[in-house]
Amino acid sequence: MNSFETYLRRHAGWLDAALVAVLAVASIPWTLHDHRPHRVAMIAVAVLLPVPLLWRRRWPFETFLAMCVVAFVQWVFLLPVFSDAALLIGLFTISVRETRQRIIVAAVILEVGVILAVWKDARPNPNWLIALIMLSGLVVAAAATGRNVRMRAEQLREFENRALRLEFERDQQAQLAAAAERTRIARELHDIVAHNLAVMISLIDGGRLGMDHNPDQARTALTEAGTVGRRAMADLRQVLGVLRGQQDDPERSPAPTIADLDSLVASARDTGLRISVRMHGDLHDLPDPLQLSVFRIVQESLTNVVKHATGATSVTVDISMTSTSVEIDVTDDGTPTSIEPHAVGHGLSGIRERAAMFHGTADAGAVATGWRVHARLTRPARSVEAPIHVSAGATHE
Known part of the structure; x- marks a missing residue:
């Protein structure tokens, strides 16, 4: 998730409040050209219609229904206002957050509202068919855009979950590899130490017992014990060099x-x-x-x-x-x-x-x-x- 999306989520409430204010204020000039007595009522409806958008993220479908009720009252008694665009925002929110069934229901309700609005204005407006097509296109666009945003969000969540799974699996593989390497090194140490110490002990014991009766043989045994000890030290240095990461140690000999x-x-x-x-x-x-x-x-x-x-x-x-x-x-x-x-x-x-x-x-x-x-x-x-x-x-x- 980028920083812009994080900012939007963190300040979602303030952004919705600003959206309601913009729609309400922009609707007021829409009604000023009408000099009929119900101008105040039109302004009140224009201001109230987008207010439910404040709760659109928590209750998207209920918010949309509340706006539809206000819009129906407006259609019966008054003229259309700019804040009717709040209905498209409500449909968009439903497409992002609700089930497919509710998306279809909301789209049908809004399309019926479009038909009623165009029908009421059909007689004085000879371009009513163009208006119907344009408004219906806005309904479809709001639903489709919301659906696309939802699919993108789901894909991003899937990518994030997959990245977390891959990171977890990578860490587990690293731990398994480290455990296997520790086991291998422990096995090498056991083989080196156990064998060479056993041979050295036997040679030293033999040299000690033969020191009085056969000094030459005892001297040979002790000399060989020293040779075995030095060889064991070289092997241990090689294994410990691996543990320290000394890959270029010139004293390391190849594996037996x-x-x-x-x-x-x-x-x-x-x-x-x-x-x-x-x-x-x-x-x-x-x-x-x-x-x-x-x-x-x-x-x-x-x-x-x-x-x-x-x-x-x-x-x-x-x-x-x-x-x-x-x-x-x-x-x-x-x-x-x-x-x-x-x-x-x-x-x-x-x-x-x-x-x-x-x-x-x-x-x-x-x-x-x-x-x-x-x-x-x-x-x-x-x-x-x-x-x-x-x-x-x-x-x-």
């Missing part, structure tokens, strides 16, 4: 991919685990987001082995790719410390969320040889067209 599995497995091996990795298919052709999810699932699974699998000595990581999916199997030979050790904290829920991002599933449970984590991720359609080079079960130990 399949190529980074070697370093991940190497750090886990330093805890004393024997880890066998088998990859079927050219996983490097996968999209980067899918490679990140595969990396994080393997990372979380190895973290769970280090933290929860009692007596585990070996782990098998099997990653296979088909034209439609990627399957991940991580199996260890340890003894679970509880019914569902991998369900402790957010580890398994994080794996399931990452699988769900690619319309996949994930589950974990005890098997004959220990504990198994299995996840199946659906490949995006755009990567299906990429050629698949299947290797004969390449093994990395």
